[in-house]
Amino acid sequence: MGAQFIATSAYATIITPDLDAMRTFAIGLIRGQLGEGSTLIVAERARGDLVGMIGLLLYTHYFSGQRQAIEMVWWVDPAVRGGVGLRLLKDAERWARSHGAISLEMIAPTPRIELLYELLGFRPVERTFSRRL
Numbered sequence: 001m002g003a004q005f006i007a008t009s010a011y012a013t014i015i016t017p018d019l020d021a022m023r024t025f026a027i028g029l030i031r032g033q034l035g036e037g038s039t040l041i042v043a044e045r046a047r048g049d050l051v052g053m054i055g056l057l058l059y060t061h062y063f064s065g066q067r068q069a070i071e072m073v074w075w076v077d078p079a080v081r082g083g084v085g086l087r088l089l090k091d092a093e094r095w096a097r098s099h100g101a102i103s104l105e106m107i108a109p110t111p112r113i114e115l116l117y118e119l120l121g122f123r124p125v126e127r128t129f130s131r132r133l
Contacts (some may be wrong), residue, residue: 001053002026005075009109014130029055029072035059036067037099041091043076043084052076058099069096070105089120102119 006012020035029040035057043052055073060066071092076085096104106122108114114124 001075001077002052002073004077013069013111014132019093025072026055029057035070038072039095040073041088041095043088045049051080052084052088054092056092056096056104058096058101066102068103068105069099069101071107074106 003022082090092130
């Protein structure tokens with residue numbers, strides 16, 4: 001799923017997918033070994049095929065000392081999107097709350113996603129920009 005996301009996003013101009021690195025990252029998320037805690041929540045079809053994921057990290061904010069959750073990856077197969085992504089997001093919010101996070105930060109790789117976040121009550125705090133070196 002990660003390789004599909006990269007291939008169809010602006011990240012394709014910045015990074016080259018490494019399946020071993022992605023596998024290691026996913027395992028770290030699943031085992032809760034990243035940040036101060038982590039998780040990878042997946043969505044699957046009835047027959048067990050994975051069709052979506054959201055991965056989160058917990059950390060203590062460096063300015064406030066408060067626990068935050070940040071989304072590291074959120075992707076759903078375009079063929080099955082009808083609500084799958086929102087269910088994953090709601091599961092992520094529940095997980096973050098249950099682990100003491102006071103807020104959830106979401107990454108917006110496109111203006112369309114920014115609009116979705118705003119419709120869901122998120123507010124922009126910062127934007128990131130990248131350039132290949």
